[in-house]
Amino acid sequence: EDQVTQSPEALRLQEGESSSLNCSYTVSGLRGLFWYRQDPGKGPEFLFTLYSAGEEKEKERLKATLTKKESFLHITAPKPEDSATYLCAVHSGAGSYQLTFGKGTKLSVIP
């Protein structure tokens, strides 16, 4: 059974204080690892897809990286508007398109 564990559960940063969020996964054949951002009362907003170890993707202050066991979401010089819950999900196995999600990391950026 696929498993996704995110840490920490919550993270408070000062504006401009860079940090990383972790997503550890156990799957039988990774077909994609996804990062989403979720604001309160809204649905998950797609950020990145990573397919193979060593791959990196960037968007504004966010950079996602992937190894064979985990993914990191690095946030550089965060701003208050980066405050949200960040979700990691994996897709594995042939024939099924279902995503397995972690519980998320709630990020708060203090001005």
Add this chain to the structure above:
Amino acid sequence: EAGVTQFPSHSVIEKGQTVTLRCDPISGHDNLYWYRRVMGKEIKFLLHFVKESKQDESGMPNNRFLAERTGGTYSTLKVQPAELEDSGVYFCASSRQGGSYNEQFFGPGTRLTVL
């Protein structure tokens, strides 16, 4: 391009009643998914349609849940009769066929409260 839309945004019903949730996917997306998040837990998969056909129902909790996708366009998820443990946020997502097929775009969700 319009995103995934869901209706209603909130629903409060009594135990034993019936509720129907609706999802309109992004235009042209053949794949449509339902997920659910109950309090304190992670988002969990319920089922997957390809056009009007159910491709994967492995996440449906029991036979009180019925999903349909008329003509391969919008989808409905009916809960009948609703139980207390059905409370949660129900998300719909959609994706293309072909390349990037597994990049799923989510709607805002329907918050269901069963009293």
